[in-house]
Amino acid sequence: MSDIEQPAGELWGREGFREDPYVTAETLEEAGDAPAVILPLGAWLGLTEETRNASNRKIGVLVAPGESIEPLLPILDSIPVIALQFPAFNDGRSYSKAELIKNQHHFKGELRAVGDVLIDQVAYMLRTGFDTMKVNHAVTLNRLAGHNLHDVPGYYQPGRGSHTVSGTYSWRRVPGA
Amino acid sequence: MYRYDEFDHAFVSARVEQFKDQVERRLSGELTEEQFRPLRLMNGVYLQLHAYMLRVAVPYGTLSSRQMHKLAHIARRYDRGYGHFTTRQNIQYNWPALKDIPAVLDELASVEMHALQTSGNCIRNVTADHFAGAAADEVGDPRPYAEILRQWSSMHPEFSYLPRKFKIAVTGADRDRAAIQVHDIGLHLKKNEAGELGFAVYVGGGQGRTPMVAKKIRDFLPVEDLLTYTTAIVRVYNLNGRRDNKYKARIKILVHETGTEEITRQIETEWQAIKETDLKLPQQDVDAIDTYFAPPNLVQRPEGWSGLAAARKADHAFSAWVDQNVTPHKNPDYGVVTISLKPIGGIPGDATDAQMDLVADIAEKFSYDEIRVSHEQNLVLPHVAIADLRIVYDLLLTDGLATANAGLITDIISCPGLDYCALATARSIPVAQRISERFGNPERQADIGELKLKISGCINACGHHHVGHIGILGVEKKGEELYQISLGGSGDEICTIGDITGRGFSSEEIVDAIETIVDRYLEIRTDKEETFLTTYRRVGAAPFKDALYSEVANAA
Numbered sequence A: 001m002s003d004i005e006q007p008a009g010e011l012w013g014r015e016g017f018r019e020d021p022y023v024t025a026e027t028l029e030e031a032g033d034a035p036a037v038i039l040p041l042g043a044w045l046g047l048t049e050e051t052r053n054a055s056n057r058k059i060g061v062l063v064a065p066g067e068s069i070e071p072l073l074p075i076l077d078s079i080p081v082i083a084l085q086f087p088a089f090n091d092g093r094s095y096s097k098a099e100l101i102k103n104q105h106h107f108k109g110e111l112r113a114v115g116d117v118l119i120d121q122v123a124y125m126l127r128t129g130f131d132t133m134k135v136n137h138a139v140t141l142n143r144l145a146g147h148n149l150h151d152v153p154g155y156y157q158p159g160r161g162s163h164t165v166s167g168t169y170s171w172r173r174v175p176g177a
Numbered sequence B: 001m002y003r004y005d006e007f008d009h010a011f012v013s014a015r016v017e018q019f020k021d022q023v024e025r026r027l028s029g030e031l032t033e034e035q036f037r038p039l040r041l042m043n044g045v046y047l048q049l050h051a052y053m054l055r056v057a058v059p060y061g062t063l064s065s066r067q068m069h070k071l072a073h074i075a076r077r078y079d080r081g082y083g084h085f086t087t088r089q090n091i092q093y094n095w096p097a098l099k100d101i102p103a104v105l106d107e108l109a110s111v112e113m114h115a116l117q118t119s120g121n122c123i124r125n126v127t128a129d130h131f132a133g134a135a136a137d138e139v140g141d142p143r144p145y146a147e148i149l150r151q152w153s154s155m156h157p158e159f160s161y162l163p164r165k166f167k168i169a170v171t172g173a174d175r176d177r178a179a180i181q182v183h184d185i186g187l188h189l190k191k192n193e194a195g196e197l198g199f200a201v202y203v204g205g206g207q208g209r210t211p212m213v214a215k216k217i218r219d220f221l222p223v224e225d226l227l228t229y230t231t232a233i234v235r236v237y238n239l240n241g242r243r244d245n246k247y248k249a250r251i252k253i254l255v256h257e258t259g260t261e262e263i264t265r266q267i268e269t270e271w272q273a274i275k276e277t278d279l280k281l282p283q284q285d286v287d288a289i290d291t292y293f294a295p296p297n298l299v300q301r302p303e304g305w306s307g308l309a310a311a312r313k314a315d316h317a318f319s320a321w322v323d324q325n326v327t328p329h330k331n332p333d334y335g336v337v338t339i340s341l342k343p344i345g346g347i348p349g350d351a352t353d354a355q356m357d358l359v360a361d362i363a364e365k366f367s368y369d370e371i372r373v374s375h376e377q378n379l380v381l382p383h384v385a386i387a388d389l390r391i392v393y394d395l396l397l398t399d400g401l402a403t404a405n406a407g408l409i410t411d412i413i414s415c416p417g418l419d420y421c422a423l424a425t426a427r428s429i430p431v432a433q434r435i436s437e438r439f440g441n442p443e444r445q446a447d448i449g450e451l452k453l454k455i456s457g458c459i460n461a462c463g464h465h466h467v468g469h470i471g472i473l474g475v476e477k478k479g480e481e482l483y484q485i486s487l488g489g490s491g492d493e494i495c496t497i498g499d500i501t502g503r504g505f506s507s508e509e510i511v512d513a514i515e516t517i518v519d520r521y522l523e524i525r526t527d528k529e530e531t532f533l534t535t536y537r538r539v540g541a542a543p544f545k546d547a548l549y550s551e552v553a554n555a556a
């Protein structure tokens, strides 16, 4: 299958870099017999429930910033991975979607950021609920490899990967599970 | 006032260290200007016409003497001996060298200040009534809530890449001195019938190229819901605000295009989902922040009253200053002093290092160590005993800081315009200076009475011209600067956007045109008590347009 669209870049999560089991394709046909596929929202919604839940392959969904996540919310349990796009670093809609998907609707699967991931944004992404990032930015790759997250020692908001500290205000957190 | 704890110190120094690293990489050429741009903006560093500009946050406009001394020191050591106080209660330095900026940030951090979130598409420095904690008409001090919002919005992971910048203003009195209805969110602290504190919530105000007055979407929001409700508003905006056109990206456009009713429904729905989460404010936290803003222990100074009468009788200029620049304090033995940064013919908002030091010294001795920056580009001493007014006045007089024009026609707000700003289409400072000179006579301006004149050098409206009783907008037409006049704008509790009078005036004509308007007002006001704005609201634009355009037609 020569026309499988495989975005360049490496998959990174809190534990470090890892192999990406998923291929990205426009349609299921295009993906051939790949065992794990990510499809655009339109194509994904076009699948039958039976196909989506088929046990022999995982089918994740890719959502662009302008697309609504509403249709996914009632069926989050059946989705293995949701990839939210950052086509430009300054388009911040996917942060709010991450917050909704992970924290308000308790999505258990993998939430992934794909696109223009800058090093200064990685900590923000982790805190809004992203588990992984598909990174292709050279500087970002370098800094991640050097475990330099450009993070701060304390946060002024609740968020993932942080905990409360006693003796201070309710909205404050420090990094760490 | 609020004091940093260890948590705040660690946060700010980590940010300074990061920026140091980034500046070094820029200076060494590792980062291009383009790559450096978003990084410097996060630290308040702009590139202007002639140099980098550093914008330092003065949260809700409150400063201690020590902080003001530091601002003076920075002006002296790293700039050309002055700083510029802005309409967002911040201070800007126009000439720092990039290599020095990390050192400046270190100096700021040593007095618990920073330049974070003074630019970029994030939640900006939260502003508040500059008379907060002192004004006689106040229901509650808005600053504790501004401080809570400041903390919560600092490096907010979800809200750092909004469609556009986002400004929140809080006021604690019915008289709105913080122009909350021209902010993205305006909060009016008030009491309900049960005597509990809460906020009326306004959304979607703003100036710029499409000026809009905010819509009230909630009449009473309990204090405990401050952060959850704000989160709901900003989330709805972040998800739905327009990103296809920078001039349509502010929340005002979203509110306008969606409709107030529908946007309110969306916000309320989101709020219901998060109302009971971690962001619900415990009363003990509100109380803890509140104690930082506890009013100073004001000594009773009843002797001031008798002395004041005599001092006023003896010195007409002092008396005029008291009339114009001193506002009632909660404590009758005290007054709130406005220090005008609008000397006749001067640059609105500029202060020299020596003036800043002087103000800091006066505040330390006579105002319980507190200073405020007002959005009208003046400074305020919030707690001055009536008994000390004379000596404070004399001290201010030594360095040109006793101009008795607060709220008068020469108390002009002006943006930097073409003299500094890369986006400007016309000069604004020189126009402000010429108008100030024309109306500089103290008796004349006192006779004209309250009149807010505001000037912007382009449609971005940094000079708030839309809400000026008289607004002036500089535009460029066929290579010439042209000044458009609007009338009847107001940024207070009865908020209105000014009406444009008609064709603009050249740089030579503009001061005469303003005088024509003022003269017409003096002719038609019912008496001296009827201010320009009230008169305008009574008679409308017609008499002024007549005066403006028939006179010009006659002259031609």
Ligand code: HEM
Binding pocket: B046, B048, B085, B086, B087, B088, B092, B164, B167, B182, B183, B205, B206, B207, B208, B209, B246, B247, B250, B414, B415, B416, B420, B421, B422, B423, B460, B461, B462, B463, B464
């Ligand atoms: C000299 C450099 C400056 C630049 C490049 C600049 C740029 C801008 C721009 C582009 C806007 C429009 C934002 C929008 O479309 O929403 C704006 C608005 C504004 N600026 Fe400035 N500005 C400068 C200086 C200042 C100064 C010195 C002040 C204060 C005196 C100021 C206060 C404001 C305010 C209050 C607004 C209106 C915000 C609103 O729409 O509600 N700016 N500025």
Ligand code: SF4
Binding pocket: B415, B416, B417, B418, B421, B422, B423, B424, B425, B456, B457, B458, B459, B460, B461, B462, B463
């Ligand atoms: S109004 Fe225009 S000219 Fe004036 S400071 Fe703002 S952007 Fe510059």
